[in-house]
Amino acid sequence: MEKLATGEKVLVQPQVVRLFDEENPLRLSCGEELSPVDVTFETYGALSPQRDNAVLAVHALTGSAHAAFWHSPEDREPGWWHGLIGPDKALDPARHFILCANLLGSRYGTTGPTSRNPRTGRIYGPDFPAVTVRDMARVQKALLDYLEIPRLQAVIGGSLGAMVVWRLAVDYPDLAETVVPIAGDIAASAWVIALNEVARQAIYLDPHWNELAGPNRLPVSGPGLKLARMIAMISYRSEISFQNRFGRERMPGVPANGGGDSPHFQVESYLHHQGDKLVARFDPFTYITLTRAMDEHDVARGYGSPEAALSRIAAQVAVIGIDTDRLFFAHELRATVARLQKLGVRASYGELRSPHGHDAFLMEFGQLNRLVREILER
């Protein structure tokens, strides 16, 4: 952690490393080779002399390596898991060496669809090859090798991040002492695939979705991506959180029983706002690449069967579910834990009790800190 305290904000800087290049390209699951592959990551805390205190945090669909603290004094928001990472939190830089790397195929400093294709001089866009969660795990492992971290105290991640956690646990059984997949399962369910598909169809419906605008040929993010996010946002929350927060509160000035295309209710306006926010920071190519990777996620791939894959796991597995999760249902994660236990894998199930649905892993920090602290102290 390159830190510089200014006032109360601890500042951190991302680092970038080229892990694969033309002489050593990344061979993807799809068969294609990708080079160069740059990875952006952040670290908080210091690696112990025994190199035994490293914890890898893995981000979700639209996340980045910026997991905690601030990049600049002007930043309004800290990193996405600031509630779990920090002094006296479950992941404490005073005790742990915490790493977070932007995933392969993302757009926040790691090679992905908005990176420049060296063979054309333009961004990849729709030509970026299909990547899988296995490829993402492979690149995370390559980063650990580069940093000379042979073993992790823990790997922890939520949603797509949990998928990467599962894949690391299966593909690299000796890597981690403990793995903590949160609100994410060993394979994408038909329900997850269905929700990702309607989001992608929203993008395809936007007539301009695959245009590249401006001199840098950056992707045009428009109403298609916005709608994709609006759909996904419903699945990230729950009927309870929506009811608590919005109920049937109307938009001011919209007559009851009136027609018109604009939002009548606060909950609609909230979804529009969330859609607009994503459009300002994301792009449709990356969205499609990453949701396809989610869909294709299945730890069985490459091992013949789920049992063959799961039997490889040597780490302690501490699954965390969310009682109101409407994307990765708690009953599904409990079934996965039972399956692991039947195979003799050390596996436990903990649960966030929350009205907030899937996104509770980004919100319920009181409970999450207690659960993760207890898991790491086992």
Place this chain on the structure above:
Amino acid sequence: MEKLATGEKVLVQPQVVRLFDEENPLRLSCGEELSPVDVTFETYGALSPQRDNAVLAVHALTGSAHAAFWHSPEDREPGWWHGLIGPDKALDPARHFILCANLLGSRYGTTGPTSRNPRTGRIYGPDFPAVTVRDMARVQKALLDYLEIPRLQAVIGGSLGAMVVWRLAVDYPDLAETVVPIAGDIAASAWVIALNEVARQAIYLDPHWNELAGPNRLPVSGPGLKLARMIAMISYRSEISFQNRFGRERMPGVPANGGGDSPHFQVESYLHHQGDKLVARFDPFTYITLTRAMDEHDVARGYGSPEAALSRIAAQVAVIGIDTDRLFFAHELRATVARLQKLGVRASYGELRSPHGHDAFLMEFGQLNRLVREILER
């Protein structure tokens, strides 16, 4: 029931009646007047001399008056609630006089956005006024008045149909002995509104959504309506039914880890198929009109508070929920029943146990017949 048995298929014919005209227009909740208002309905069985065996069945969002039996010997499918209506079923034409009318604002023979506006000579399209569930209930009541049915043994309906059932129970307390709202609540929740809004946005995103094609200026139903249906279909099913039916079954010929825009998994293809099927029989104007009516549904409207509205109910209320419903959650319906009981309204809760989610009310006929039969015999 005008019936004509040919082989094993009992044939029925819809009837049409003009309930409101220029001299007696329908004054809508939005303040506008609508005329003419034609209503298409079907009946099965005969009204008893005491006129005390009438049961009104109310259809859901994209349903019609065709609730049971067949229109022609060539029809492959009978009406939408054929599993509940028929000889020896809970609603038996030998004992009950069963009615089902196409709802106001729909497109199957009752006045709605695809009807011809007499003032322009063209179909209403986007100019059709906003209608509410209260207006729909009003028109159902007008049909009963026309048929000289002063009192119903029961009113029963699912989803949007349940909303109409609730509204009839509140607005016309003396109308029904028993009301059976299935998988639908006293008001649209923020969750329901959210799902309807993303479906509408899918329609708006289709660049041709509001074009009227051909000499009859019929609405163009395209990919926007298709996507709206795909989104809604997810909410009508459950993660369990999708997993049971599709799991991670792939489409033939799509390579694992491959890219491409076409469906990789069976569940995606299923959603596309469902979307295409609706496009062949529905239109975006009607979809928007009816989802807006759903959103605006709140029995409190017009009575000051939910309690004031619910206290009006004189019928026995037999709510039926579905344990895996991901649109109208069982815990919400149980809470409504508790609320009614607290107000002294005779209310009970029954539940369909099903993997199928919201659509279980169109599928679990074994359980549904048992529940409804027991309710009607109370």
